[in-house]
Amino acid sequence: MAVEMIYGGHEESYGLLPGYLHMLRMCNPGSLTDLEVDENDRLKHLFVALGSCRVAYTMCMRPIIVVDGTHLKGRNKGVLFVAVTKDGNEQMFPMAFGIGPIENDESWKWFLYQLKMAYGQNSETLIVSDAHISIQNVVKEVYPHAAHGLCYYHLLNKITRYGKAAVAFYQKAAYAYRESDFDKAMASLKALNKDGGAYTKLMQVAPERWARSKCPARRYSFLTSNVAESFNSRLLWARRLPICSMVEAICHIIEKWFDERQEAAKTFSADVTPEALRKLTAELERSRRYEVVAMSPSTFKVKYSNMSFKVNVQTQSCTCFEWDMNLLPCSHAVAAIRHLGDDLYKHVGDYYQSAKLREAYSYRVNSVPPHASWIVPTDVASIYVLPPLWKR
Ligand SMILES: [Zn+2]
Structure with missing residues (x-):
């Protein structure tokens, strides 16, 4: 009752969706939303990808998409679908979310098609998910050129x-x-x-x-789907709200993260993100006991105990493959770069550069103004959306 007093009724909230999504697109250029109803005007599927998330991901993030589905709470029935990645500072980065009746082939196919429209794909795209049978059934169909990690x-x-x-x-x-x-x-x-x-x-x-x-494809540090599950847990409270307020609450969280991270990124002291710096510092410590032998101007043999690795500074490759797979120098590469007297940060992948992260969060997410000040065209205002007859 308290939730309804604050946020309005659950049923009426469905009717607000077309106007809210219109305003969301107006306030956030580049956003992609979709709302599908059945022949009785009842909600079938909903999808939201904010413009700022789309630009930031395409320009600055590793091409990994972690997807997960979770049940809505309280009086809401249905499932929340999310697509998340991690930025160059290993922070959770939401890409898109959607709502559908149940985790089945049809819903997952719909969500993934929308996701592909919003973010595209390339030869390095990797989808990571749990072993839900419907995800396995449809990923190959929707993303024929992407790798799919479990x-x-x-x-x-x-x-x-x-x-x-x-x-x-x-x-x-x-x-x-x-x-x-x-x-x-x-x-x-x-x-x-x-x-x-x-x-x-x-x-x-x-x-x-x-x-x-x-x-x-490169898996980087994405061995689990934890980041998507963590995002879903962060939305536990929002998942109980009337549907339009739920969508608004999720957008608010993303807006808050953009603002906070933009401020935080201004204080970064190094050329690479704090998390990349932490890893590099550990590699640097490890590399102090290594012996480095130059084999050519760009190739080095790095030895310690009875181990030996070959580093190529030009191709950014090491025979341990860590550098190749993470785009972040391994301890052997750090030893070779130091031996060469070169700038370590120059050899760190673009994804981990502070400047890239600052750029990613420079695109703001804007709140939709209160309902009373919405300006909605008549063709949008005339769309009816009724609550679905989904079962739990
Ligand atoms: Zn190595």
């Missing part, structure tokens, strides 16, 4: 019953950068159980889906 925890649940050693080898295999390390971990896993056990279970799913070294 969340690390999905397979972990299947491996846990084989014991701690099996879990440790699975983790090594999944997180390995080099195929040789993947092979080693899988051989150890195979040797654990004579009848196959965890090894057989894992190999039922193509390693391209869950092992970083086998993935056809």
Whole structure:
């Protein structure tokens, strides 16, 4: 009752959607929204991608899209679909959200098509998700050229019953950068159980889906779908609100994050983001005990203990593959760059540059003014949207 007193009735809130989405597009140029109703004017699907998120993602973010679906709360029935990534400072970055009746093939296909219209795709696009059967069914259809990675925890649940050693080898295999390390971990896993056990279970799913070294696209640090699940948890309160207020509340959160991060980015002291700087500092510490031998003006052999890695500073590559896959120099690369006397930040990928992050959050998200001051054209005002007859 209190929610209805503050935000208005649940039922009436559906009728506000066409006007609200129109105003949202007017206040935020470049935004893409869609509202689909059935033959009885009842809500079928809803989609929102804010203009600022679209520009920021396309210009400055790694081409990874993590998707997830979660149930709405309170009197709302249906599912909230979200697409999220992480910016160069490893912060949650919402790309789009949608509402539909249930997590099935039709809803996921609708959401992913809208997402593709808003963000496009390229040869490096990687979709990360849980193992929901509908996502698996439709990703290949909607994103034929994108890689589709599975969340690390999905397979972990299947491996846990084989014991701690099996879990440790699975983790090594999944997180390995080099195929040789993947092979080693899988051989150890195979040797654990004579009848196959965890090894057989894992190999039922193509390693391209869950092992970083086998993935056809760069997986960076996106081994799980946690970031999308975390975003959904942040929206727990909004998911109870009448539908139009829910959409508004989600846009408000994104607006707040843009404002806060824009302010924070102004204070960055280094050329790279604080999170990239933290990682580089750790690599720098590690690199102090390495011996570096120049093999050519751009290639170096980096040695320590009985290990040896070859770094090519020009192609930004190391035989440990960390630099190649994260676009952030590994400890061997840091040692080589220091030996060369070159600027370390010059060799960090664009995604982690402070200037890029500042640029990403310079595009503001604008609130829609109160209902009384909306200016809605008659063709939009004449659209009826009634609450759906969805079941929980
Ligand atoms: Zn390396």
